[in-house]
Amino acid sequence: MDDFEKQIQRQPLRHIPGEWRAEILSATDGAKISRHPSLVTRHWLSTLNHQLSTIFWPHPKAWAGLAAAWIFIFAVNFSMRDKSPVVAEKVSPPSQEMIAELKKEHRMYAEMIGANQTREAEPAKFFPRPRTERVEILTA
Amino acid sequence: MPADIERLYDEHTQALYAFLLNFMRDEADTRDLLQEIFVKLAREPKLLSGVRDERAFLVRLAHNAAIDLMRRRGTREKIKENFAAEAVSPFAATADPDEKFFRDELANALAELPPDQRAVVHLKLWEGLTFEKIAAALEIPPNTAASRYRYSLDKLRGRLRPLYEEIK
Numbered sequence: 001m002d003d004f005e006k007q008i009q010r011q012p013l014r015h016i017p018g019e020w021r022a023e024i025l026s027a028t029d030g031a032k033i034s035r036h037p038s039l040v041t042r043h044w045l046s047t048l049n050h051q052l053s054t055i056f057w058p059h060p061k062a063w064a065g066l067a068a069a070w071i072f073i074f075a076v077n078f079s080m081r082d083k084s085p086v087v088a089e090k091v092s093p094p095s096q097e098m099i100a101e102l103k104k105e106h107r108m109y110a111e112m113i114g115a116n117q118t119r120e121a122e123p124a125k126f127f128p129r130p131r132t133e134r135v136e137i138l139t140a
Numbered sequence: 141m142p143a144d145i146e147r148l149y150d151e152h153t154q155a156l157y158a159f160l161l162n163f164m165r166d167e168a169d170t171r172d173l174l175q176e177i178f179v180k181l182a183r184e185p186k187l188l189s190g191v192r193d194e195r196a197f198l199v200r201l202a203h204n205a206a207i208d209l210m211r212r213r214g215t216r217e218k219i220k221e222n223f224a225a226e227a228v229s230p231f232a233a234t235a236d237p238d239e240k241f242f243r244d245e246l247a248n249a250l251a252e253l254p255p256d257q258r259a260v261v262h263l264k265l266w267e268g269l270t271f272e273k274i275a276a277a278l279e280i281p282p283n284t285a286a287s288r289y290r291y292s293l294d295k296l297r298g299r300l301r302p303l304y305e306e307i308k
Contacts, residue, residue: 004297004304009265011243012232016157021149024175028145028182053212 145182152195155267156202162230162262163206163255173205196269199277203259210255230262242303249299256280257292264289 001009094102153174160170177198181187191197229247234240250258256278263274271289275282297304 004301005265005293007304008246008296011246013158013266014161014230014232016154020171020174021153024153024171024178025146025149027175028178030179050208 144185144188145178148181148188148194148198149178152198155195156198158230158266159199159259159262160202160206161228162250162266163203163259164209165228165230165251167228169206169209173202173209176205177201193273195267196273196277199263199267200279203278206255242300245300245303246296249296252299253292253295257288260285260288261292261296 156174156177157170160173161167164170164173180201188194188197229244230250231243231247234243250261253261259278260274263269263277264271269277271282271285274285274289278285280288
């Protein structure tokens with residue numbers, strides 16, 4: 001250690017205020033009493049808070065931005081989901097006349113389809129004839 | 141109140157107070173941290189079981205508590221910026237104007253050091269700890285403790301040399 005270090009080292013440090021002893025030691029008495037379960041829970045929560053703040057401390061703005069982005073995404077998601085039932089509710093039920101008309105059309109289409117189906121279903125009838133008769137038809 | 145807490149207070153609090161005051165440069169913070177340490181010791185008496193060097197262990201607790209407080213408050217730089225305006229000198233008051241001037245200049249020069257370097261200087265000069273013990277207390281490698289001390293001393297020397305030469 002050189003002279004400069006010794007010169008610094010010789011400087012006396014400030015003394016602790018005497019009244020702090022009673023204050024700090026009485027606070028330790030409070031700590032012993034605080035074994036009550038609710039206070040233990042609070043201590044646990046403060047420990048959790050401390051741990052979280054240690055994680056979030058290095059980049060608080062980045063975490064806040066990420067949280068804001070998620071909140072925005074959820075908000076947009078919920079607002080989109082809300083619209084579809086509202087639209088469905090606003091549509092008025094069809095009138096009796098319209099239902100009757102639709103049933104009529106439905107029946108007509110069913111008949112048309114049914115007729116086609118029966119025509120398609122019946123295969124062309126083929127009656128075998130002697131070969132000579134077929135030649136006659138071609139030459140006639 | 142366990143008698144052990146009182147004994148710990150009487151044996152170590154002056155050293156912890158000086159260390160924390162030099163580290164934080166704020167008397168209210170120093171008091172809060174001291175209280176936090178002793179409340180923790182009262183709540184968890186097992187912390188001290190098996191500890192061989194109480195002083196080094198308590199310095200480590202004090203250092204960790206101070207770092208946590210700084211983190212809770214914000215960045216270390218923010219606190220460092222406030223030093224110039226609000227710093228409390230860690231040195232005792234004196235009636236001698238020359239001594240007072242030197243102590244004030246030394247306090248300002250120490251305040252300009254980063255907290256980690258200031259902690260090493262404090263523990264080396266005013267606690268008389270070896271670099272190994274400083275390293276254990278601050279949870280850094282011994283070489284880092286030694287190099288921080290060298291850098292800090294160079295800065296202090298550069299800043300205080302003219303004054304020191306005059307006093308000498």
